[in-house]
Amino acid sequence: MSEKKKKxxxxxxxxxxxxxxxxxxxxxxxxxxxxxxxxxxxxxxxxMTGLIVFILIFIFVSVGPNFVELDLGAADNTQLxxxxxxxxxxxxxxxxxxxxxxxxxxxxGIGCDTDGNVYVWGHTKITETLDIKKVPEExxxxxxxxxxxxxxxxxxxxxxxxxYVWGNTRLGQDRIPDxxxxxxxxxxxxxxxxxxxxxxxxGVVTEDxxxxxxxxxxxxxxxxxxxxQGRIKKIAIATYNYCLLLDDGSVAYGGLKTGNPFANxxxxxxxxxxxxxxxxxxxxAVDQNxxxxxxxxxxxxxxxxxxxxxxxxxxxxxxxxxxxxxxxxDVISWGDNSxxxxxxxxxxxxxxxxxxxxxxxxxxxxxxxxxxxTWGLKGHPLGTDDMGRDILTRxxxxxxxxxxxxxxxxxxxxxxxxxxxxxxxxFGGKTDLIIMRITEVIGALxxxxxxxxxxxxxxxxxxxxxxxxxxxxxxxxxxxTGICRLIRAQILAEREKEFVLAxxxxxxxxxxxxxxxxxxxxxxxxxxxxxxxxxTCMLTESSLSYLGFGITPPTPTWGNMLTxxxxxxxxxxxxWRWVFPAAIFGVCTICINLMGDAIREAVDPKSLGR
Amino acid sequence: MKKYIIKRILYMVIVFFIVSFLMYFLFNLxxxxxxxxxxEAMKTSLKPEQYQQMYQQLRLEMGLDDPIILRxxxxxxxxPTVKNGFNGLLQGNLGYSLYFKKNIIEVVVAPxxxxxxxxxxxxxxxxxxxxxxxxxxxxxxGSKIDNFTMVFTIIGYSIPVYIIALVFIFLFxxxxxxxxxxxxGTPGANYTGLRKMLDMLYYFALPLIVITFxxxxxxxxxxxxxxxxxxxxxxxxxxxxxxxxxxxxIYSHAWRNALLPVITLIIGWFLGIFSGSVIIENTFSxxxxxxxxxxxxxxxxxxxxxxxxMFYCVVSLVGALIMxxxxxxxxxxxxxxx
Numbered sequence: 001m002s003e004k005k006k007k008x009x010x011x012x013x014x015x016x017x018x019x020x021x022x023x024x025x026x027x028x029x030x031x032x033x034x035x036x037x038x039x040x041x042x043x044x045x046x047x048m049t050g051l052i053v054f055i056l057i058f059i060f061v062s063v064g065p066n067f068v069e070l071d072l073g074a075a076d077n078t079q080l081x082x083x084x085x086x087x088x089x090x091x092x093x094x095x096x097x098x099x100x101x102x103x104x105x106x107x108x109g110i111g112c113d114t115d116g117n118v119y120v121w122g123h124t125k126i127t128e129t130l131d132i133k134k135v136p137e138e139x140x141x142x143x144x145x146x147x148x149x150x151x152x153x154x155x156x157x158x159x160x161x162x163x164y165v166w167g168n169t170r171l172g173q174d175r176i177p178d179x180x181x182x183x184x185x186x187x188x189x190x191x192x193x194x195x196x197x198x199x200x201x202x203g204v205v206t207e208d209x210x211x212x213x214x215x216x217x218x219x220x221x222x223x224x225x226x227x228x229q230g231r232i233k234k235i236a237i238a239t240y241n242y243c244l245l246l247d248d249g250s251v252a253y254g255g256l257k258t259g260n261p262f263a264n265x266x267x268x269x270x271x272x273x274x275x276x277x278x279x280x281x282x283x284x285a286v287d288q289n290x291x292x293x294x295x296x297x298x299x300x301x302x303x304x305x306x307x308x309x310x311x312x313x314x315x316x317x318x319x320x321x322x323x324x325x326x327x328x329x330d331v332i333s334w335g336d337n338s339x340x341x342x343x344x345x346x347x348x349x350x351x352x353x354x355x356x357x358x359x360x361x362x363x364x365x366x367x368x369x370x371x372x373x374t375w376g377l378k379g380h381p382l383g384t385d386d387m388g389r390d391i392l393t394r395x396x397x398x399x400x401x402x403x404x405x406x407x408x409x410x411x412x413x414x415x416x417x418x419x420x421x422x423x424x425x426x427f428g429g430k431t432d433l434i435i436m437r438i439t440e441v442i443g444a445l446x447x448x449x450x451x452x453x454x455x456x457x458x459x460x461x462x463x464x465x466x467x468x469x470x471x472x473x474x475x476x477x478x479x480x481t482g483i484c485r486l487i488r489a490q491i492l493a494e495r496e497k498e499f500v501l502a503x504x505x506x507x508x509x510x511x512x513x514x515x516x517x518x519x520x521x522x523x524x525x526x527x528x529x530x531x532x533x534x535x536t537c538m539l540t541e542s543s544l545s546y547l548g549f550g551i552t553p554p555t556p557t558w559g560n561m562l563t564x565x566x567x568x569x570x571x572x573x574x575x576w577r578w579v580f581p582a583a584i585f586g587v588c589t590i591c592i593n594l595m596g597d598a599i600r601e602a603v604d605p606k607s608l609g610r
Numbered sequence: 611m612k613k614y615i616i617k618r619i620l621y622m623v624i625v626f627f628i629v630s631f632l633m634y635f636l637f638n639l640x641x642x643x644x645x646x647x648x649x650e651a652m653k654t655s656l657k658p659e660q661y662q663q664m665y666q667q668l669r670l671e672m673g674l675d676d677p678i679i680l681r682x683x684x685x686x687x688x689x690p691t692v693k694n695g696f697n698g699l700l701q702g703n704l705g706y707s708l709y710f711k712k713n714i715i716e717v718v719v720a721p722x723x724x725x726x727x728x729x730x731x732x733x734x735x736x737x738x739x740x741x742x743x744x745x746x747x748x749x750x751x752g753s754k755i756d757n758f759t760m761v762f763t764i765i766g767y768s769i770p771v772y773i774i775a776l777v778f779i780f781l782f783x784x785x786x787x788x789x790x791x792x793x794x795g796t797p798g799a800n801y802t803g804l805r806k807m808l809d810m811l812y813y814f815a816l817p818l819i820v821i822t823f824x825x826x827x828x829x830x831x832x833x834x835x836x837x838x839x840x841x842x843x844x845x846x847x848x849x850x851x852x853x854x855x856x857x858x859x860i861y862s863h864a865w866r867n868a869l870l871p872v873i874t875l876i877i878g879w880f881l882g883i884f885s886g887s888v889i890i891e892n893t894f895s896x897x898x899x900x901x902x903x904x905x906x907x908x909x910x911x912x913x914x915x916x917x918x919x920m921f922y923c924v925v926s927l928v929g930a931l932i933m934x935x936x937x938x939x940x941x942x943x944x945x946x947x948x
Contacts, residue, residue, distance in 0.1 A: 441625055441628055441629060444625055444923065444926055444927055444930065445629060445923065446881070446884070446885045446919075446922035446923060446925070447885060448885040448886065449885050449888065449903060449919060449922045450919070450922075452903070453915065454636075456908075457636060457637070457639060458639075535768065539770050542770055543771075543772065543889055546772050548908075559770075562772065562773070562776065565776055566772075566776065566779065566792065566893045567792070568784055571776065571779055571780050571784050571791075572780070575780070578776050582776060582777070585770070585773065586765075586769045586770075586773055590764060590765055592768070593767070597764065
């Protein structure tokens with residue numbers, strides 16, 4: 001064996017320069033055909049790369065769905081078109097150990113430290129031009145002591161009792177009452193003790209018991225009945241409504257619009273309430289005995305207050321969950337857990353939590369030593385789509401659907417193709433003629449238009465699950481002709497050989513001659529065909545879904561995730577919505593084709609070029 | 611030869627009738643009542659019994675209660691209709707589009723021109739690139755360029771065409787701004803003559819590039835494989851031994867033998883892009899047959915969809931016929947076999 005090893009260039013190494021010099025003794029060594037095929041395949045770099053990457057993707061989409069749950073009905077208008085980010089709970093370093101206040105918006109966080117500086121993190125871009133990160137100059141100069149975050153605006157309070165608003169201010173979010181804005185010299189509000197924000201509304205409570213609300217009042221109920229002014233201790237703002245905690249320990253609905261579920265405050269809350277909070281659709285109160293009462297229209301499990309031993313003293317609301325601070329300085333969370341916002345990490349419950357800041361899907365717990373622990377929505381690693389659904393989750397589940405449909409369609413095509421091809425090839429004559437004519441008629445049907453047609457005619461009247469089976473069957477029924485022709489041609493060649501004659505002479509049944517004696521000889525070619533056909537079925541399914549005639553949303557597939565991506569806005573601004581599904585799908589089909597090619601080369605000795 | 615051609619055409623006609631019957635049958639599975647549709651407008655002005663009478667008469671005239679084979683024959687134009695004599699597909703009556711409120715023949719002419727233009731243009735482009743490239747790769751088999759092309763072409767034929775379209779729109783329309791994102795002409799512009807032609811070409815450039823690029827992969831590999839087979843034949847060795855110029859060996863001796871499989875491919879591929887342009891036309895909002903077909907299916911205009919489905923069938927049948935005939939033209943052995 002020559003010891004000299006030719007130094008290959010990177011390109012040659014990558015794209016396989018297999019013309020190695022081999023010793024005659026090694027070269028001529030007798031190998032079984034199966035082992036030779038396996039050897040050939042294993043030494044094909046491209047093929048092996050394809051195989052490995054495909055297996056990885058396969059594991060990713062087949063095991064992944066067990067870990068990531070998909071809610072088909074999910075839609076979240078607070079998370080629309082969020083780019084890939086995982087920094088929604090990443091508090092800046094400068095703020096560590098000096099936390100004064102933290103507030104969470106849907107995709108961003110804002111906080112101020114004890115020195116009065118404001119920090120913003122997460123996905124802060126609201127529109128092309130509006131960005132929460134653009135903190136106004138006057139806010140940067142002022143000493144900020146409290147912050148609050150709404151849906152698309154933030155509110156800050158400085159030590160001179162002045163309130164600032166920035167972010168989206170087009171719907172009156174910045175219509176701060178004169179008393180607070182510092183513009184009116186006569187009507188000065190008392191010192192602000194609480195700052196809160198709702199969907200597009202904001203509110204404050206002053207130390208003399210007055211509450212002020214402002215913002216977009218189209219949907220929101222932000223008027224305050226005058227009988228409560230002067231007695232208000234605390235406010236809690238839900239999406240469009242608020243409630244009041246009065247100085248006599250009772251809870252009141254201060255708005256003028258009655259008849260909504262918030263206005264019916266449970267009678268048990270007429271005294272002894274120590275804290276109130278609001279989620280998006282519910283409100284909660286905790287009384288001096290530690291009893292938590294929830295009212296409103298919430299449907300995300302906000303009412304399922306867990307069992308606890310100690311006594312809750314303070315309560316905080318996110319969008320669909322609540323977090324309560326107990327008297328032993330532990331924390332409990334409950335409600336919607338789609339982003340892990342109700343899963344309090346074990347490290348938090350060491351009995352040293354001083355205060356908690358909750359909002360939307362995030363929780364920040366500040367310990368007595370000033371450390372900040374977080375749980376909830378970190379962000380979306382691959383972004384979200386136009387309905388606020390996580391792209392990563394949909395890619396995992398979509399891959400499972402796409403691969404299942406492709407595989408089953410290919411299996412159907414294989415079964416039909418092999419059986420008909422074998423029968424036609426073995427029996428010949430009239431049987432062959434009829435089968436080949438059927439094949440030609442099916443082959444004459446233009447594939448994509450016909451698949452579209454079947455899907456449109458039958459698919460419109462059946463439900464999603466059945467529709468998926470329909471697509472599999474349609475694809476299978478339309479793509480068997482190639483396999484049928486191939487098997488027929490192979491069988492025609494094989495059936496003239498002696499071993500078939502021998503089998504016939506021994507009286508072996510015809511069906512077992514076909515399927516047990518002849519078919520194993522064409523197995524390798526079948527394998528190639530099946531691999532390449534699998535890729536083709538996946539491609540066709542995704543094309544159908546892309547056109548809206550395959551598997552329809554909300555069930556995700558790699559094809560229908562790209563539906564609607566063909567306009568410049570999506571392509572440019574929301575690139576993550578098409579790049580990731582397209583990339584994984586492209587890589588997957590390339591790998592399958594590489595694999596198929598490698599198998600073809602392995603089973604066909606002619607292709608080695610000797 | 612003549613006998614062979616007649617045999618093939620006859621055979622094609624039979625397949626056409628089978629396929630069209632299949633289609634007609636499928637479309638008839640959709641519950642619909644054309645007689646009621648036609649009377650719907652007059653419903654309020656008629657008395658109930660009058661309406662009922664007219665409805666029954668119309669049903670009779672339309673032959674809606676006859677067995678499907680009769681209705682098919684009428685629709686096809688093989689049998690006289692109850693009132694109007696022969697008036698079917700064979701007489702050029704494709705039917706009436708409910709969505710466009712026009713005769714189907716008027717609806718499909720413009721889109722058909724667009725689609726045929728698009729497909730023929732991209733075929734020429736693709737052939738112009740793939741044949742030289744395939745031959746080059748076959749002649750320089752194992753060279754770096756060949757290896758690179760082989761890997762590159764796998765990518766080309768593995769990725770679905772709409773992903774290629776998205777990537778190309780992103781690169782050439784959004785980032786470089788060379789071409790428009792979609793459409794068929796500058797909106798609002800009333801160009802005429804050459805200016806109009808250029809404007810259309812400007813808008814069609816990106817779809818053309820995408821179709822061409824999408825077809826490069828498979829075709830290059832195919833041409834290369836056919837050419838390698840042809841180059842390994844004995845007569846090539848003879849020619850080389852005789853000292854024939856390498857150019858003559860490749861382009862005259864080998865290429866002619868490689869032409870046969872390539873012709874199959876070209877025609878098969880041409881048919882493929884006809885149905886494949888459904889995706890391209892939808893992605894680029896081009897008003898061609900494909901997007902019209904989708905529109906017809908989406909708006910439940912099944913008469914239009916059926917007519918277009920027949921168009922696709924005819925295209926693929928004629929394609930198959932041309933493929934067979936050109937086979938026998940290029941390779942005389944085929945004729946003998948049949």
